[in-house]
Amino acid sequence: SQQGEEDPQALSIQEGENATMNCSYKTSINNLQWYRQNSGRGLVHLILIRSNEREKHSGRLRVTLDTSKKSSSLLITASRAADTASYFCATDIIQGAQKLVFGQGTRLTINP
């Protein structure tokens, strides 16, 4: 089963508003990453947060991590039309083969 579950599956907001996406996972992790994917294209790494970090910022992005709740959130402030994309969280599983496992993704649409 997928390690990460994202919520909501789809989100539509007006340009300039903030967008928040959530990710929950099941097992202990070393770090959690967020990626963006424009329609039918490759993924672009946005931000990595380590298990001993609680919050991280990068430009208009803010990521939080709550290891006690096994959840993370991605906040995009002052959204732009160019932010329209699918957003995936990805976790590495401490036990086992230590591969990166992606959540189901949130499809974000920014309306002009």
Add this chain to the structure above:
Amino acid sequence: DTEVTQTPKHLVMGMTNKKSLKCEQHMGHRAMYWYKQKAKKPPELMFVYSYEKLSINESVPSRFSPECPNSSLLNLHLHALQPEDSALYLCASSLLPPPFSYNEQFFGPGTRLTVL
């Protein structure tokens, strides 16, 4: 050079064809990956190469055959595919391979494969 390139961008093949997908990176990364992505789904890991050796095979059918000729190049050879294998095939690379704590992966734009 900070990108991963993939060729071809699109590929249509019959079930009896043999074709290959190519991936290249010149960032000095020591791990390279193949993912399969169906529409509206997350990428699913297929193979991992660490220091040019196959380290992870996610129980992928033998009709998919990976090859890593050198540290910059990764191929995926396709033979006798099924229509359900139609998907976006993504290549990625990272500076360090498992079991080190994961750093970011750099993805190529993908090859859109259609099997008729």
